[in-house]
Amino acid sequence: MRKTTLKNSKQLLLDMKRQILREISKDLKHGREGAKDDGMDTYDLASEERDREINFILNDREREKLQSIEEALQRIEEGSYGICESCEAEIAPARLEAMPFSRLCVSCQAEREKEAKQQRRFDDERAYRRLATADVDEENT
Numbered sequence: 001m002r003k004t005t006l007k008n009s010k011q012l013l014l015d016m017k018r019q020i021l022r023e024i025s026k027d028l029k030h031g032r033e034g035a036k037d038d039g040m041d042t043y044d045l046a047s048e049e050r051d052r053e054i055n056f057i058l059n060d061r062e063r064e065k066l067q068s069i070e071e072a073l074q075r076i077e078e079g080s081y082g083i084c085e086s087c088e089a090e091i092a093p094a095r096l097e098a099m100p101f102s103r104l105c106v107s108c109q110a111e112r113e114k115e116a117k118q119q120r121r122f123d124d125e126r127a128y129r130r131l132a133t134a135d136v137d138e139e140n141t
Contacts, residue, residue: 005093010076012100017069020062027055065101072101084108 040048075081082091086108095102104112 005096006076006081009081009096009100010073012097013069013072013076016100017066017073020066020069024059024062024066027059068101068103071103086112 072081082093082096083089084091084105085103087105089105091102091105095106102109
């Protein structure tokens with residue numbers, strides 16, 4: 001991989017990292033300030049709690065993204081950045097531009113997503129069969 005591409009990718013990753021850390025810090029500050037419930041009725045409190053739950057979910061996603069960025073920066077240092085972890089082919093520069101923390105090339109990522117979709121379908125069918133069996137057992141008792 002060319003040095004300019006690596007340099008640009010590293011800078012982009014560092015910028016993304018700074019932005020995520022700023023957002024997490026802002027959310028934490030907002031959460032502390034929003035914890036004051038003086039004069040709030042039940043509906044306001046419920047709305048505030050729902051907002052906190054949504055922020056918690058979003059923060060989990062941000063933490064995962066931050067972890068992916070850290071791992072990509074580590075791969076740059078190790079010299080393995082831009083190499084697919086599955087097939088070991090070079091990841092297309094356009095993909096790295098769009099998602100600089102990509103670990104897989106487009107075809108390997110598509111294959112993983114296809115496998116995950118099949119697994120979800122299998123799990124859903126298995127859960128449906130268990131529910132159907134439980135319904136029959138209840139009818140027989």
